[in-house]
Amino acid sequence: LTTHVLDTASGLPAQGLCLRLSRLEAPCQQWMELRTSYTNLDGRCPGLLTPSQIKPGTYKLFFDTERYWKERGQESFYPYVEETQKFHVPLLLSPWSYTTYRGS
Known part of the structure; x- marks a missing residue:
């Protein structure tokens, strides 16, 4: 389970972006936070x-984009981005938009 975040406004990697990883727990169908990084x-x-920690299931990454942009003195439109994809979540980020796609 990996991610790669690029700051498209600066053309640089998005260094220092806080994210939280959660897993959907059955049978209650509630998200359990596993890690902040x-x-x-x-x-x-x-x-x-x-690899030994990964169990079959649905995972979600929460990207704290509001905090990221505030630390850079920039307003932003999206306070956060939440994505549930398989294995790799690439994120292209600017203050007013974001894009994810199926990574390789």
Whole structure:
């Protein structure tokens, strides 16, 4: 389970973006937060879960975009981005838009 976040406004990796990883727990169908982390110099967050920690199920990444932009003195339209995709979640981010796509 990986992510790569690029700041399209600056053309650089989104370093220091706070994100939270959660898993949908059965049978109550509630999200359980597993980990909070930050993107590195390359905009990646390695080691969110080790292979032995990954269980079959639905996972969600919550990206705290409002905090990221405030730390850079920038207003933004989206206070957060939540994504549920398989294995790799690439995120292209600017103050007024975001895009995700199926990574390789």
